[in-house]
Amino acid sequence: MRFLLKLILIVSLMILFLMSGFFLKHLVPCKQRFRRKLLIKNTGFWCKGIALALNLKVSISEKFTNSNDKAKFLIANHMSYIDVIAMSCKIPTLYITSVDMKQNGFLGWLTQMGGCLYVERRNPKDLHKEVKKIKEVLDSNVNVTLYPEGTSSNGLGILPFRKSLFQIPFTSESEIQPVIMSYTKINNKQFSVENCDKVAWYKGMTFLPHFIELLKLKKIEAHIGLLDTLLPNNFENRKTLCDFVEDQINLNYPYDDKDNFRSKLPEVALLESK
Numbered sequence: 001m002r003f004l005l006k007l008i009l010i011v012s013l014m015i016l017f018l019m020s021g022f023f024l025k026h027l028v029p030c031k032q033r034f035r036r037k038l039l040i041k042n043t044g045f046w047c048k049g050i051a052l053a054l055n056l057k058v059s060i061s062e063k064f065t066n067s068n069d070k071a072k073f074l075i076a077n078h079m080s081y082i083d084v085i086a087m088s089c090k091i092p093t094l095y096i097t098s099v100d101m102k103q104n105g106f107l108g109w110l111t112q113m114g115g116c117l118y119v120e121r122r123n124p125k126d127l128h129k130e131v132k133k134i135k136e137v138l139d140s141n142v143n144v145t146l147y148p149e150g151t152s153s154n155g156l157g158i159l160p161f162r163k164s165l166f167q168i169p170f171t172s173e174s175e176i177q178p179v180i181m182s183y184t185k186i187n188n189k190q191f192s193v194e195n196c197d198k199v200a201w202y203k204g205m206t207f208l209p210h211f212i213e214l215l216k217l218k219k220i221e222a223h224i225g226l227l228d229t230l231l232p233n234n235f236e237n238r239k240t241l242c243d244f245v246e247d248q249i250n251l252n253y254p255y256d257d258k259d260n261f262r263s264k265l266p267e268v269a270l271l272e273s274k
Helices: 001-028 032-054 082-090 105-113 126-141 163-171 207-215 238-253
Strands: 055-059 072-076 094-098 117-119 145-146 176-186 220-226
Touching: 001 032, 001 105, 001 207, 032 055, 032 082, 032 094, 055 082, 072 163, 082 176, 082 220, 117 126, 126 145, 126 163, 145 163, 163 238, 176 238
Parallel strands: 055 220, 072 145, 072 176, 094 117, 094 145
Antiparallel strands: 176 220
């Protein structure tokens, strides 16, 4: 009975999110800049409700702020669709995702009503167009989050970063905010190789069966670690920036592929920028 009530509640919240997102995206007469901010607020509002229904507890190393009211370009590791729920509870941002996700049924509708920015990673010839499009969003004072692994992982390590979209902060002159997303406990048990698949969604897992199993969980604890912000003019090019951010996230990530834990979990060490 508890599972059924939880399912009905979360599906209802998702439907309300889709309806309100459709209204804001297609029916409210306003400038695109203002529309994006409305979509971010709408996403954050409903994600907090969904997190409450999931009993997803999200902590963050410090309150997220925008320096001088300028947008930030966030770079985070990625494990699951609930990363977006967790991050949206604490950080006002749009997300970059692939054009394939737009066509992915129910998940595609959710990303569209959330205002996601779609890119075609497989066509490097259009890179300059993708960079220009996202630069315009950052220039309108809207935060943007990139998942540079290009896919999701099991959460026990960080996949190699793709460098192409690291050109964006150079063209927009935006501050860069490295972010570490981690899940610390599942049903009060420490996140590990034994239970990571209950939260992580990766390697072709089918959404619906995974989502059903996720709803059966009694409690999920997640942590967002904000590393020190970076300025693009301190780096030679997108490759050096990508390598530095990848190293910083790897260095501070609380797990590794051998399922060994670092003693700082869930507190994430904040490094001084060089």
